[in-house]
Amino acid sequence: MTGSLGNVASLAARAGGSVVRQVRSAIDPSTARPAGAGQPASGWLVVTVFRDPSDVDTGQLPAPLAEFGDRIEVRVRPAPGGKGTELAVRLRDRPSSGTALGRLSGSDPQADLRSALRRAKQLIEVGEVLAVDPAPHGRRTATPGGALLEAFTKAAPRAGVR
Amino acid sequence: MKAVTWRGVNEVGVEDVPEPRILDDHDVILEVGLSVTCGSDLHLLGGYIPAMRAGDVLGHEFMGTVAEVGPGVTKHRVGDRVVVASFIGCGQCWYCKQELWSLCDNGNPNPGITEALWGQSIGGCFGYSHAMGGWAGSHAPYIRVPYADQGAFTIPDGVSDERALFASDAAPTGWTGAHQAEVKPGDVVAVWGAGGVGQMAARKAMLMGAERVVVIDRFDNRLAQVRTHIGAETLDYEQVDVPAELREMSGGRGPDVCIEAVGMEAHSNGPQYLYDQVKQQLRLQSDRPTALREAIYACRKGGTVFALGVFGGFVDKFPMGAVMNKALTLRGAQQHGHRYIPEILDLMSRDEVRTEHLATHVMSLDDGPKGYRMFKEKEDGCVRAVFRPGG
Numbered sequence: 001m002t003g004s005l006g007n008v009a010s011l012a013a014r015a016g017g018s019v020v021r022q023v024r025s026a027i028d029p030s031t032a033r034p035a036g037a038g039q040p041a042s043g044w045l046v047v048t049v050f051r052d053p054s055d056v057d058t059g060q061l062p063a064p065l066a067e068f069g070d071r072i073e074v075r076v077r078p079a080p081g082g083k084g085t086e087l088a089v090r091l092r093d094r095p096s097s098g099t100a101l102g103r104l105s106g107s108d109p110q111a112d113l114r115s116a117l118r119r120a121k122q123l124i125e126v127g128e129v130l131a132v133d134p135a136p137h138g139r140r141t142a143t144p145g146g147a148l149l150e151a152f153t154k155a156a157p158r159a160g161v162r
Numbered sequence: 163m164k165a166v167t168w169r170g171v172n173e174v175g176v177e178d179v180p181e182p183r184i185l186d187d188h189d190v191i192l193e194v195g196l197s198v199t200c201g202s203d204l205h206l207l208g209g210y211i212p213a214m215r216a217g218d219v220l221g222h223e224f225m226g227t228v229a230e231v232g233p234g235v236t237k238h239r240v241g242d243r244v245v246v247a248s249f250i251g252c253g254q255c256w257y258c259k260q261e262l263w264s265l266c267d268n269g270n271p272n273p274g275i276t277e278a279l280w281g282q283s284i285g286g287c288f289g290y291s292h293a294m295g296g297w298a299g300s301h302a303p304y305i306r307v308p309y310a311d312q313g314a315f316t317i318p319d320g321v322s323d324e325r326a327l328f329a330s331d332a333a334p335t336g337w338t339g340a341h342q343a344e345v346k347p348g349d350v351v352a353v354w355g356a357g358g359v360g361q362m363a364a365r366k367a368m369l370m371g372a373e374r375v376v377v378i379d380r381f382d383n384r385l386a387q388v389r390t391h392i393g394a395e396t397l398d399y400e401q402v403d404v405p406a407e408l409r410e411m412s413g414g415r416g417p418d419v420c421i422e423a424v425g426m427e428a429h430s431n432g433p434q435y436l437y438d439q440v441k442q443q444l445r446l447q448s449d450r451p452t453a454l455r456e457a458i459y460a461c462r463k464g465g466t467v468f469a470l471g472v473f474g475g476f477v478d479k480f481p482m483g484a485v486m487n488k489a490l491t492l493r494g495a496q497q498h499g500h501r502y503i504p505e506i507l508d509l510m511s512r513d514e515v516r517t518e519h520l521a522t523h524v525m526s527l528d529d530g531p532k533g534y535r536m537f538k539e540k541e542d543g544c545v546r547a548v549f550r551p552g553g
Contacts, residue, residue, distance in 0.1 A: 047267075050256040083256050104278045122268050125254040128234075130308060131185040132271040132286075135298040138167040138177035138217035146215050152275065153292045159274025161281060 064116035106158030166301035166530030171209035182306035187234030213291035221301035223331035247499035253312035264496035328517035334499035336362025347371030355423035356384035416462035425471025428452035448475030469494035
């Protein structure tokens with residue numbers, strides 16, 4: 001394709017792109033929905049920690065989980081194949097799991113617990129919770145896309161499919 | 163400090179940003195010696211990976227000198243000359259312990275984004291969008307390196323900065339492709355893409371004993387580099403029918419291993435390119451898999467196809483029938499660099515891996531926009547534009 005033809009195609013395509021996306025979402029929602037974004041009926045959130053089960057003491061949970069006190073149930077069992085230990089947690093009051101969109105945007109009832117479980121895994125495996133901010137950056141232009149991404153980035157540590 | 167930043171789609175800037183500081187015990191602050199553009203950056207520039215914010219610092223392939231160490235760092239001291247893997251791995255999770263470093267469970271502080279996209283998150287990457295952790299990039303005088311005992315490697319004396327630089331990403335990515343595709347002695351290996359990664363994949367395939375290695379591209383200067391510096395054969399896809407040539411070169415079988423080092427913005431000659439371009443711009447597919455399709459078509463029965471170029475989302479007209487009926491093994495990966503960088507540095511010190519020729523244009527950070535333009539448009543035979551923050 002020549003450059004000019006490509007540019008014309010690109011401009012035309014971009015102009016119609018959002019409309020097409022809307023239509024496609026309406027007629028075929030599966031294309032807009034990530035696979036596997038549901039939640040198990042049991043309500044357990046699970047991570048596998050690469051440590052022996054004896055190293056994961058449910059009586060002395062890492063601080064992010066300990067803060068939940070008796071509001072959570074904890075289950076630990078060996079992971080098969082030498083993969084470490086499966087650490088599972090769930091809220092005792094078993095709230096609704098919320099919508100897939102809520103889970104993916106970190107606004108579901110288990111969002112805080114999901115974040116705490118991830119941080120607990122890091123503390124057990126690495127000994128620290130990885131911090132990224134403040135990361136050096138230049139001027140943030142105020143755009144709708146930028147605002148959306150910032151909101152999603154802020155929610156991302158609490159968001160997920162599990 | 164001054165940094166090269168993403169300002170918007172196809173817009174690169176140079177602006178002042180705060181200096182990084184140590185946030186975690188296992189961090190080092192690196193004074194960047196050299197930092198290089200990568201073909202995968204072009205996907206960010208073009209807006210094909212829509213997780214960049216204006217002001218994000220670009221760059222993920224770099225080397226430099228340790229300027230400050232966190233209290234938990236044991237392997238490095240101030241003044242060490244190191245090269246850093248572009249992916250961020252903790253070294254403690256199951257994936258890192260299996261040496262599948264790019265799959266680290268803990269290196270991406272924003273796991274929700276890639277979990278939503280791919281079902282699971284992978285490790286973080288410097289300067290590669292908020293989907294990959296939001297880590298600041300290396301086109302700056304200083305960069306914070308987390309998990310530095312894992313990801314930073316001391317450069318042997320006698321290996322130049324210009325050579326060691328490519329042990330950060332291009333070489334270990336190429337190594338990942340050839341090694342994980344399990345190239346065997348006597349194999350015929352085809353590599354799509356004669357950029358830095360494709361050249362390094364070809365070199366590793368040769369070191370693993372491949373009988374014949376063929377690299378495919380359309381740019382004369384890149385193909386000449388392959389012949390001169392790597393020692394592999396070449397095909398210009400604008401001049402020949404690639405699958406037909408590969409069949410002839412492999413006794414009618416097709417290559418045993420096909421490595422795709424192009425990614426989501428592949429070009430081609432045929433009408434399928436127009437089709438893929440329109441569909442990508444309409445966002446009916448996120449990635450153009452032209453070279454990947456050809457690799458699958460060309461591969462011998464029972465062979466292996468390795469997707470080494472960066473793909474972000476979804477592709478169309480994927481030849482699943484060929485994958486299934488020809489009993490192909492289809493694999494892919496970002497680089498598991500920590501596994502390969504020590505070997506690469508050792509080979510570099512023995513002159514068995516040479517990469518200086520990739521750095522066709524070396525310039526200051528002030529020339530960031532020009533460097534990316536030259537790299538994207540392949541101006542003046544640009545293979546890689548390299549930035550030297552020290553001027």
